[in-house]
Amino acid sequence: MNEPYTAGARYLHWVIAGLIVLQVVLAKWAESAADANTPLQQLALLANHKSIGMTILMLAVVRVIWRALNPPPSLPSHIATWQVWASKTAHWSLYGLLFALPLSGWLMSSASAYAVSWFNLFTFPDLVAADELLKSQLTQIHELLSQLLFFLASVHILAALFHHFRDKDDILKRIISPGSLLLGLALVIVGVWQLGFATQKQASPTKSTDSQQTTSVEAAISAMQKTIPEVVASDLPRWNIDYAFSHIEFSAEQAGAQFTGRFSEWQAEIQFDPQQLDQSQATVTIHLASVNTQDKDRDSTLDQPEWFGGRRAQFSASHFEVLTGNEYVATNATLNFGAQAHPIEFKFTYDAQNTTLSGNARLDRLVLGIGTGEWLDTTWVGQFVDVKVVVKAE
Ligand code: HEM
Ligand code: HEM
Incomplete structure (x- = not known):
């Protein structure tokens, strides 16, 4: 037989080939999930598609370095010159695609404000800022x-x-070894099974654990339900809020990566004076449909009944205590979605010079009843949401 490829080159060839087959299967299933209107399955399958795609990119780097250190065997002399050139062109184009495809996917994810996570273990940095037009160009x-x-x-x-079959030469044998071929095949089978079937099943709306989870969430909700604090008449002047310098935003985890959203429509009625905490009170009404997470698809999912469903959220607080210096806590703050009020812990600082109040709260979306049905599963969308509020008076 002609001189074969090194063992490293053979293993890399078949592992990458196997991962590419898996990659295409995951992408096609994600597309079917989108057509079937099962967004959680689509999200989960695409998350696996991204992790495998980034694995291919890393292996492609290893492969090119390996090739530079271990040049491939030259083709046997009986191969026609045009075939030598054709194979060189095809191989270099394939190498190019092993980089271009994952890179375009990574860029596309960055442009749509979805950071790329690697199997929920770590997150790759965004390559570009979120941009709807760039996203659609990169998708194409x-x-x-x-x-x-x-x-x-x-x-x-x-x-x-x-x-192999017509010329009966050793070209195919040069790159095959039983171990490398088996490993490539095993990756396709295990990958399709674990990252495809199992993921689809786990993210399925008919999952049997749904009803159990709903019951436990309902129990938690009823245990935490409270009435909205009574807002007593206060003599303090009402803040004239400077909305241009105020904002309400949140960050949450989706498919192993953080994303942030902002609400563009909200109104606040604040009477706050650190010298008269007993007279201070605050009510903030947020129109949840005004959410902007820099991705239209995600925003429209959030508008569904399982998520915000056009609801309004109302934050109320009328008892405040000093923690340290200019740090305060609202001791009876509640967040009200529709008919239910939930106690929350809201800590904030007050900057007297700029009359600005900046606060944070960590919310449990399951207790608040946000993300119901299939979304009760927290594997793909995290349970906790961090809210950040900055309110400035004019
Ligand atoms: C060699 C690696 C890759 C291959 C072969 C591949 C292949 C594909 C294919 C065949 C599709 C379906 C396209 C269609 O028919 O609409 C797709 C979609 C997609 N890929 Fe990849 N991909 C790779 C890497 C990546 C990476 C690394 C990412 C992100 C980090 C990524 C993100 C996506 C996304 C988000 C979609 C859905 C696009 C949409 O329709 O909205 N891909 N990919
Ligand atoms: C999508 C999957 C595949 C990709 C991306 C791919 C890519 C490549 C690349 C880049 C090379 C050149 C290696 C080098 O010289 O450094 C190569 C070699 C080779 N590939 Fe693939 N390959 C794939 C699937 C396959 C399959 C399924 C077969 C067999 C049916 C195959 C047969 C071969 C053979 C015989 C060679 C060696 C050619 C020679 O000795 O010049 N490949 N492949």
Whole structure:
């Protein structure tokens, strides 16, 4: 037999080939989940698609370094010159795609304000700022590159099979070893099973644990329900709020990565004076439909009945205590979604010079009843939401 590829080159070839097959299966299933209007399944499958895609990118780097250190065997002399050039062109184009495809996916995710997480273990940095137009252009590029890969890989595979079955030469044998081929196959089977079937099942709306989870959440909700604190008449002047310098935002975890959202429509009625805490009180009404997470798809999912469903949230507080210096806590703060009021802990600082109040609260979305049905599962969307409020008086 002609000189074979090194063991490293053979393993890398079949592992990457296996992951590409898995990658395409996950993408197609995610597309079907979108068509079937099962957004949690789509989110979960795409999260796995991104993790596998980034694995391919890292392996492609290893493969190119390996190749530079271990040059591939030259082709046997009986191969026609045009075939030598055709194979060189195809191989370099395939290498190019092993970088271009994951990079376009990574850019696309960054442009749509979805940071890329690697199997929920760590997050890759965003490459570009969120931008709707760029996102749709990159989506088209990603799709085009995946079609190009499909075409080139098909020609590549056909050429390999022609050499093996028609020319009966050793070209295919040079890159195959039983171990490397088996590993590639095993990755496809285990991957499709674990990252495809199992993920789909786990993110399924008909999951049996749903009813149990609903019951425990309902129990938690009823245990924590409280009436809205009575707002007593106060003599303190009402703040004239400077909305341009005030904001309400939240951050939460989705598919292992953080995202943030802001509400553009909200009104606050604040009477706060650190010298007269007993007279101070605050009510903030947030129109949840005005949420902006820098991704239209995610915003429209949040508008569904399982999430905000056009509701309004009302924050009320009328008892405050000093913690240290200019740090305060609202001791009876509640957050009210529709008919239910939930006690929350709200700590804030007051900057007297700029008449600005900045506070934080950590909310348990399950207790608040936000993200019901299939979304009760916290594997893909985190349970806790951090809210940040900055309110400035003119
Ligand atoms: C070699 C690696 C990759 C391959 C072969 C691949 C392949 C594909 C394919 C075939 C689709 C379906 C396109 C269509 O027909 O609409 C797709 C969609 C997608 N890919 Fe990849 N991909 C790769 C890497 C990545 C990476 C690294 C990311 C992100 C970090 C990513 C993110 C996405 C997203 C978000 C979609 C859905 C786009 C949409 O329709 O909204 N991909 N990919
Ligand atoms: C999408 C999956 C695949 C990709 C991305 C891919 C990519 C590549 C690349 C970049 C090379 C060049 C290696 C080098 O010289 O450094 C190569 C070699 C090779 N590939 Fe693939 N391959 C894939 C699937 C397959 C399959 C399924 C077969 C067999 C049916 C195959 C057969 C071969 C053969 C025989 C060689 C060695 C060619 C030679 O000796 O010049 N490949 N492949």
